[in-house]
Amino acid sequence: MGGDFGPYVPVPASLQALASNPHLHLLLVGDPDKITSLLTTADYALRARLQIIPAESVIASDDSPSKAIRASRGTSMHIALEQVKEGLAQACISAGNTGALMGLAKLLLKPLxxxxxxxxxxxxxxxxxxxxxxxxxxxxxxxxxxxxxxxxxxxxxxxxxxxxxxxxxxxxxxxxxxxxxxxxxxxxxxxxxxxxxxxxxxxxxxxxxxxxxxxxxxxxxxxxxxxxxxxxxxxxxxxxxxxxxxxxxxxxxxxxxxxxxxxxxxxxxxxxxxxxxxxxxxCLLGLRGTVIKSHGAANERAFAVAIQQAEQAVRRxxxxxxxxxxxxxxxxxx
Amino acid sequence: MGGDFGPYVPVPASLQALASNPHLHLLLVGDPDKITSLLTTADYALRARLQIIPAESVIASDDSPSKAIRASRGTSMHIALEQVKEGLAQACISAGNTGALMGLAKLLLKPLxxxxxxxxxxxxxxxxxxxxxxxxxxxxxxxxxxxxxxxxxxxxxxxxxxxxxxxxxxxxxxxxxxxxxxxxxxxxxxxxxxxxxxxxxxxxxxxxxxxxxxxxxxxxxxxxxxxxxxxxxxxxxxxxxxxxxxxxxxxxxxxxxxxxxxxxxxxxxxxxxxxxxxxxxxCLLGLRGTVIKSHGAANERAFAVAIQQAEQAVRRxxxxxxxxxxxxxxxxxx
Incomplete structure (x- = not known):
């Protein structure tokens, strides 16, 4: 939901990544309506490896990280990182607020x-x-x-x-x-x-x-x-x-x-x-889990590369x- | 005498600068024999606007600045900066040891x-x-x-x-x-x-x-x-x-x-x-005089540009x- 383009880049990028990697499964955390509307033309086989996890709110790019972290419960970033913490996901990828992502990741996933x-x-x-x-x-x-x-x-x-x-x-x-x-x-x-x-x-x-x-x-x-x-x-x-x-x-x-x-x-x-x-x-290194920060202005191709990086970090x-x-x-x- | 090429770049660059600026006069501080040997084919009219100031020694590029400054008396860099301090020159240009040049310039020319x-x-x-x-x-x-x-x-x-x-x-x-x-x-x-x-x-x-x-x-x-x-x-x-x-x-x-x-x-x-x-x-700004640091690896053309910069700083x-x-x-x- 974050980054310069909200879900409009990550969703099509996810489909691209799923198409190029048959072993990949993705959880899309955010506003279900917005995400679903971007999946209407998606291939059924790809869609089957995608799961939507609802999140009520979004941390804005220009929020102060410390403030954003305190009020982060229910945001897409918090829920995405929780998936990793709970072992439901093996990596989290975000194009959102860098400071908030690093702070929250450290808080939830803990340093090594x-x-x-x-x-x-x-x-x-x-x-x-x-x-x-x-x-x-x-x-x-x-x-x-x-x-x-x-x-x-x-x-x-x-x-x-x-x-x-x-x-x-x-x-x-x-x-x-x-x-x-x-x-x-x-x-x-x-x-x-x-x-x-x-x-x-x-x-x-x-x-x-x-x-x-x-x-x-x-x-x-x-x-x-x-x-x-x-x-x-x-x-x-x-x-x-x-x-x-x-x-x-x-x-x-x-x-x-x-x-x-x-x-x-x-x-x-x-x-x-x-x-x-x-x-x-x-890649945010030094945590008990994999977190990838995509450029906020990343286009579809660039965001798909970030997903690849996450997959690689997990595999290795x-x-x-x-x-x-x-x-x-x-x-x-x- | 400093920089990667000693006098072999600054001397021909000086002739180039003199040719393109009829109002320029240059003092070349260093080993008179080495400098003279590079001027044998120089045009007489240009040669007339060049003066050689002898200096016995050179600060090496890899000398520690503090040590080099303490032992700097008699070096080409020290003598060149003294010309500016004494009002005999209006600017000093060097491709030598950056740390030593900044330290010595501050010591001799004083901050504003x-x-x-x-x-x-x-x-x-x-x-x-x-x-x-x-x-x-x-x-x-x-x-x-x-x-x-x-x-x-x-x-x-x-x-x-x-x-x-x-x-x-x-x-x-x-x-x-x-x-x-x-x-x-x-x-x-x-x-x-x-x-x-x-x-x-x-x-x-x-x-x-x-x-x-x-x-x-x-x-x-x-x-x-x-x-x-x-x-x-x-x-x-x-x-x-x-x-x-x-x-x-x-x-x-x-x-x-x-x-x-x-x-x-x-x-x-x-x-x-x-x-x-x-x-x-x-340009080393904030001193009571003009000091220009050329890149140590500057070629003839690049060193001539550094001379131009000095001339411009003085004129302005x-x-x-x-x-x-x-x-x-x-x-x-x-």
Whole structure:
């Protein structure tokens, strides 16, 4: 019910996800009338794997998270997370109020032992056609060294399980590569990671290396991660839109314009894997359950990607594996 | 003498700058032998507007700034800044150790009244073909609310003087647009700016708006600014390099490849204003003198742009105008 488009994106996206994955079952939590009206033309076989769970109200995107959480009983977000808590669902996906989702998820699903605060993680495509796990993207505004180490451990598990990378490289995002640079929290985390042989820590990386594939896991605090990711998305979207606008130049002869369009399509295909729509869905890591935050402005295709991410996290048993790794690593490093 | 290429970039860049600006005089501070050997083929008329100031040593890029500053007597950076302090030069340009340059500049040139710490500023091109003043880009690792307000005032003066914008819009970089979001320092600065009628404060902007032209001045702390700018540059460079690599596809027939290259050149021209080389040179604002930091890896063209920036800051009397504005604004807002 949340996000910029209410149920109008998630419902058709759900049908899309069900069509592409025959093992998937989805519970749609929200206003039954609105949801049903969007399912009238749905294929019967798909409809059979969909269940509607009624919810009276919705948390608005611009509600203050703390206020929204206090008054959340009966909202679609609260009920959806309760499904996970009760074991009726294995994951919750929402495009709604990010702060409320993170707060409520922490309250209802509880952090894993050894985790102070959960972190938002995404998997970014990079230039070498591989992928990088990046966290925290804004679950926390500031993070101390111990929290950054927890993020590093969770990120390493994600890279192993979801990207199938053995001994993934882990780096901290900083403003230079020298050991003396940056915030105290980062230098503290760096010192701790150097003493953690279970993590393949490679040191600091700068913002310019976000997409170069020099690391498999990039760790930063939530403020920096959020600004960095949004900056990157802004630049990528600008470039993709500039490529599209090429043919507004009407002075060009028609056949050159047609050829231009062909070449643009090739280029767009080549750059397509960098389109933010293709990697929608940030995973809230560190909880006893799977929670995926979709971009509020996600379109149908992007929301379907977020559903895929949830399915993948459940199949790979991400929360269980993170819990096991924390148990193995954290006591020793304390 | 600093930067990735020692004198091999700044010396030819100086000749380029002298050729394009007949009013410019340059002092080259460093190893006279090395510099002279790079001037053997220089035009006599240009050579006449160049003076070599000998310096025995160089601060290395990887020296710790505090150590480098203590042992800086006799280095090219120290002597160059002294020229400005003594009134023998009106600006200092360096591609050397950023931390040392900022520390030494503050020590020798002193901050203006009302400035706690200077800030690194650059002018970024945006999508609407205008420009945005962005600061701090890394002069300080963390900044409190009062410092962010000082940055906002300096940025507004830059937008007025250098970009000729009347009543420039000023925004704070944050992780959301709601008043309750973000770091305490940012919320504190926001409250202060709301009570400063001399500044046309428009609120928070997110990373995705860095290049959209929604503001004329974007203020952030040095850590976030540095990571954001480097992220943006990394993405832009990646796109520009992907455009170049297009024609590696040898399966295409030759005439399509030739046409493709023509279209690429057009596209590169269209995107060229976003190339980081074209806006090289961050200005250290808040000092009693003009100091420009060139990218350490700047090429000849980019270093010449940094020289242009210095000339422009001097001509527009940036330090004097910032001092005047601080006097007008700060006492009232205290």
């Amino acid at each position: 032992d050894g985790i102070d605060r959960p972190a938002l993680m995404t998997v970014l495509p990079h230039q070498q056609h591989g992928k990088t796990v990046v966290l925290d993207l804004g679950a926390n505004v500031d993070s101390d060294g111990a929290m950054l180490v927890q993020f590093a451990i969770m990120g390493a598990v994600m890279a192993e399980e979801v990207l199938a990378i053995t001994r993934p490289r882990v780096a901290l995002l900083n403003i230079g590569q020298e050991e003396t640079k940056g915030l105290i929290s980062i230098r503290d985390a760096s010192a701790k990671l150097c003493e953690t042989p279970e993590i393949n820590y490679i040191g600091y990386l700068e913002g310019k290396d976000l997409l170069t594939g020099k690391t498999d896991v990039l760790v930063c605090d939530g403020f920096v991660g959020n600004v960095t990711l949004k900056t990157m998305e802004g630049v990528v979207r600008m470039f993709l839109s500039l490529l599209k606008l090429q043919d507004e130049d009407k002075k060009t002869v028609w056949w050159l314009r047609v050829l231009g369009r062909v070449l643009q399509m090739r280029l767009a295909k080549k750059l397509g894997h960098l389109n933010p729509d293709h990697y929608n869905g940030a 048993q991400v929360p269980e594996r993170i819990a096991a790794r924390l148990q193995a690593v954290l006591p020793k490093s304390d | 009244d009302g400035i706690d710490r200077p800030a690194l500023m650059t002018v970024l091109p945006h999508q609407q073909h205008g420009k945005t003043v962005v600061l701090d880009l890394g002069a300080n690792v963390d900044s409190d609310g009062a410092m962010l307000v000082q940055f906002a005032i300096m940025g507004a003066v830059m937008a007025e003087e250098v970009l000729a914008i009347t009543r420039p819009r000023v925004a704070l970089l944050n992780i959301g647009q709601e008043e309750t979001k973000g770091l305490i320092s940012i919320r504190d600065a926001s409250a202060k700016l709301c009570e400063t009628p001399e500044i046309n404060y428009i609120g928070y902007l997110e990373g995705k708006d860095l290049l959209t032209g929604k503001t004329d001045v974007l203020v952030c702390d040095g850590f976030v600014g540095n990571v954001t700018l480097k992220t943006m540059e990394g993405v832009v460079r990646m796109f520009l390099s992907l455009l170049k690599l297009q024609d590696e596809d040898k399966k295409t027939v030759w005439w399509l490849r030739v046409l493709g290259r023509v279209l690429q050149m057009r596209l590169a021209k269209k995107l060229g204003h976003l190339n980081p080389d074209h806006y090289n040179g961050a 009397q940036v330090p004097e105008r910032i001092a005047a504005r601080l006097q007008a604004v700060l006492p009232k807002s205290d």
